[in-house]
Amino acid sequence: MNALLSIENVSVSFAQRKRLFGGPRASLRAVDDVSAEIGEGETLALVGESGSGKTTLGHVVAGLRKPSAGRVRLRGAELGAANRALAGRAIQIVFQDPFSALDPRMPVSDIIAEPLRIQGAASKAERRARAAALVEEVGLPVDALNRYPHEFSGGQRQRIAIARALAPAPQLIVADEPLSALDVSIQSQILNLFRDIQKRERLSYLFISHDLGVVEHLADRVAVLYLGRIIELARREDIFAHPAHPYTRALLDSMPRIGKGRHRKRAIKGEMPSPLAPPSACVFHPRCPLVQDICRTLAPRFEPLAARPSHLAACHFKE
């Protein structure tokens, strides 16, 4: 597989405010030593509970936050201040809340063409022509161009946000929970839109979601994030058919499914621990149904399964 984007040992920590009377300055590790690759035309889904660091990682990839350690490479070139413009064209982002994602005081044509304007890549006339073409591509009415965001529903706004992300013909779109603020009936439309666009444009997605049902429809590979660490990474079929990590299994069991009755064999107990004080050794051990002494003393390595080398998991008892 040809890696379009590689995330190499990325960590993000937030320094907590200094205490008034000295004391140690705590730091919160939102993302801890994460590595992953996204191939051309591939969708990597990032799943996890809220607070697992999904959005922070997405922001790092989109260039909105500098990683405290590690790097992100696009086709081998490290992203940073030097090639900000390249990254701005190649990587775009779609947000969760379609209401805050669009400037309420900007007409739709300007919103969609904005990346081109920022990059100075096209004349005014070209930008307008591009906006008009994109409006059609994402399935909005043609008269949308001169209207303002408040005249559109959530689903339509998300289409506008997608059109904006497509404007500079990017290679990767970071989609940060793009469906979770929408009605279920609209979700499937937008999901199909994401799929159609990918087919047409050969785009890659970093698709951040906590909805495994959505992930099952769209993802090629799935990375499961827990407390800022990837604990399992595998092809979609493998994750859904043979989850190796107990946390992934618990996530899958909590997925509502039609026709299988109510069985919640392995619901996870407790809350996610505070990332300010992550558990020692295996970070999942306080909630793990399979926990043994070794889990409390030795951190499991994130390594391939014996049966499937493409399937990685961080657990002493991966199946």
Next chain:
Amino acid sequence: MTDLATEGALASPARAIEAAQSVWSLRWRRFRHHRAGIASLAILALLVLFCLSAYPLERYLNLDSNATDLLSRYDPPSATHWLGTDEGGRDELLRLMYGGQISLLVGLLATVIGGGIGVSLGLVAGYFGGRLDSFLMRLTDGVIALPLLPLLIVLAALDLTKLGFSSEFAHSGAAGFWRIVVIIALVDWTAIARLVRAATLSVKERDYILAARASGAGALYVMATHVLPNIVTPIIVALTLTVGRVILFESVLSFLGFGIVPPTPSWGNMLNNAQELVTTAPALAIYPGLLIFITVIAVNFLGDGMQHAFDPRSERR
């Protein structure tokens, strides 16, 4: 809407209906539909025209607006003195016109300069945050804490020739005019700066700004294109209130002797002078008062119209 854009849109017949328009033409279209705003714009234009016709009218009536004639004080309106004369026997209408030139210009310039300082400092403080924010806000607190009157006396007593201006300029009426504009602008930006900073804080983390930054937008672009249009409502409200206040503030300063010096009229000092005469010659207070009133009202409705133009969600009136 440029011709080129129309051409591009015509490529597909379905798109011909709606070629994208620039945001400014859309704003102008919204402003045009705001009746009070358009009416206010017309009224302000008439006021300006009224004030500018002072010199031609003075020639036409063959009068001198500054020449006193103690034999014809408080004359009623007549063919030569259309609105009568004031307590110095000077033509009231001409003085209103000349006074308007000063008052409108002081109001406009001091508001624009003070507003410009306040908006830029507030934007920078709110957007960048951190030490810069603390520094600028402490500066603002400092200016607010300064006792106004002693400061004004010091500023008014400044010897302009020591600052490198020619003594000719320093003793001219223009110096008094600019002195008052600068004084007002220097003390009147603080409220706007705080307002703009707070409003900036409330919008700077919105996703649309993150999206622009992800595309490579710099701070200047984000502030001009996203932050300013979204915080324009409180700015306009504050600025429209400032215009009226400045016109009156000018009269207070002139009354204290800093700024517009007596023979030169301004609406403010005319109103002030007429205070003692309210019972004997009420018209002398009513005319400048009315003009200030009309100006302030018109500016406020103009502000309403501008808010309407900038905020696509507001209802048409």
